[in-house]
Amino acid sequence: MATGFEYVHLGVRYRLCSLICRQNFAARPQLYLMEGREPVVKQRSFRIQGMPDDAVHACLSALPGVRKADVLHGRCKVEYDLTCITLAQIEHELEQAGAGPIDHGWEHLRRRWVHYSERNELDNLAVPAGACCNRPPRAG
Numbered sequence: 001m002a003t004g005f006e007y008v009h010l011g012v013r014y015r016l017c018s019l020i021c022r023q024n025f026a027a028r029p030q031l032y033l034m035e036g037r038e039p040v041v042k043q044r045s046f047r048i049q050g051m052p053d054d055a056v057h058a059c060l061s062a063l064p065g066v067r068k069a070d071v072l073h074g075r076c077k078v079e080y081d082l083t084c085i086t087l088a089q090i091e092h093e094l095e096q097a098g099a100g101p102i103d104h105g106w107e108h109l110r111r112r113w114v115h116y117s118e119r120n121e122l123d124n125l126a127v128p129a130g131a132c133c134n135r136p137p138r139a140g
Contacts, residue, residue: 018064020089024078031083031126040082041067044114046091046100046107048076050100059097063090082122088115 007031016022025032048056053071060069060076065084070077076124078090091111 006020020064020085020093023089024084025116025122028032028122030128031122034128037083040121041079042082042087042118043079045075045077046111048074048094050094050101051094051098055072055097056099059094063093082118086115086118086122087111088118095117099125 005019005022007016007022007025007029009013009025014025016025031037034081047069051059053073055067056074056076060066060071060078063080063085065081066078067081068077068079080090081089
């Protein structure tokens with residue numbers, strides 16, 4: 001059964017559950033093809049405006065990789081598997097659903113740092129265990 005979210009990697013066609021999963025697989029296929037990959041659970045909180053709490057909760061709960069979402073008075077606490085979805089993708093989906101811009105003040109800088117850190121963590125996870133950059137330098 002084709003889902004519409006397919007990706008071909010090294011001649012093999014993969015069927016994925018959502019556009020987000022397809023984007024993540026395309027960016028780092030080696031991460032998703034590793035055996036025994038463990039989830040990387042993150043917890044983040046941020047403010048949201050322009051949407052009722054129940055609509056924000058429904059949007060977050062529908063996203064792949066989101067394990068838990070609590071929303072109260074525009075304050076979101078979300079728990080998610082980084083190997084399935086990033087904070088940047090969560091924010092993008094909320095904005096597409098009608099939430100106002102999440103950027104304001106220092107929050108903007110903090111979120112940009114989180115986005116950068118998550119990209120680096122995913123890139124590091126995608127490197128095979130035997131790669132030279134995963135070994136300590138030789139004593140010399």
